[in-house]
Amino acid sequence: MTTAGDRIRQCEKYIHRPRTPYRARKARYDATADQLFSAGISNRDILVDVGAGGTELDVCLRVDYGWRGRYVPVDGWLDGVDLEAWQPPRTFDWFACLEVLEHLRDPGRLVEALQDNATCGVVITTPNPEVWDVLAMDSTHLTPISQDMLREWGFRTTLHTFYGKYQDGITGLWTGAT
Structure with missing residues (x-):
C-alpha cells in the first residue's frame, strides 16, 4: 500500500526531473488562460x-x-494527494487540470468529480494522441x-502546439453549458 509519505517522495522525484524551460511550457498556460477568460473567470473566483x-499556471495568470x-x-x-482517488472537498468556481489525465488509470473518474464540483467550469490540457505516442512520451x-x-465528457476542444509539433496538444473547456 502506498502511503501519503511515499506519494510525496514519488512526486518530489518527478517534479525535480530535468524539464524544459518555463517559456517552452508556457503555451499550455496561455491556452488555459485564454479558455478561462473566454468563459468568464473573474478576480472574485x-x-x-x-x-x-x-x-506555474498561477504565475502566468497573475503576471x-x-x-x-x-x-x-x-x-x-504538497501533501501526498492521490489523484486517482482525490475528490474535491467542496465546490469551487473553476478547476484546471493541465497535463494530468494521461497519468491516471481512470481519468474519467477525476473529470466527473471536477465537473460535479465546479460552479463555473473546468479546463484540461493533454498531449494529442493523434500526433504523439502519449504512452512513449513519459x-x-x-x-x-x-x-x-x-467531447464525450462534455468538453469543447481546441488544438494547440505545446511540445513543438503542430497541434500536438489539446485544450478542453467544460462549463456545463458546453
Whole structure:
C-alpha cells in the first residue's frame, strides 16, 4: 500500500526531473488562460489547479493576464494527494487540470468529480494522441486522452502546439453549458 509519505517522495522525484524551460511550457498556460477568460473567470473566483506541479499556471495568470483571484494548488508533492482517488472537498468556481489525465488509470473518474464540483467550469490540457505516442512520451503516462474522449465528457476542444509539433496538444473547456 502506498502511503501519503511515499506519494510525496514519488512526486518530489518527478517534479525535480530535468524539464524544459518555463517559456517552452508556457503555451499550455496561455491556452488555459485564454479558455478561462473566454468563459468568464473573474478576480472574485477561486481556481483549483489539480496537479499543480510548480504552480506555474498561477504565475502566468497573475503576471501575464493580471488575474487577482484565489489560486489553490492540489498536488502530491504538497501533501501526498492521490489523484486517482482525490475528490474535491467542496465546490469551487473553476478547476484546471493541465497535463494530468494521461497519468491516471481512470481519468474519467477525476473529470466527473471536477465537473460535479465546479460552479463555473473546468479546463484540461493533454498531449494529442493523434500526433504523439502519449504512452512513449513519459513512463508515467497511462491513458492517452483524445479529443473524442473529452467531447464525450462534455468538453469543447481546441488544438494547440505545446511540445513543438503542430497541434500536438489539446485544450478542453467544460462549463456545463458546453
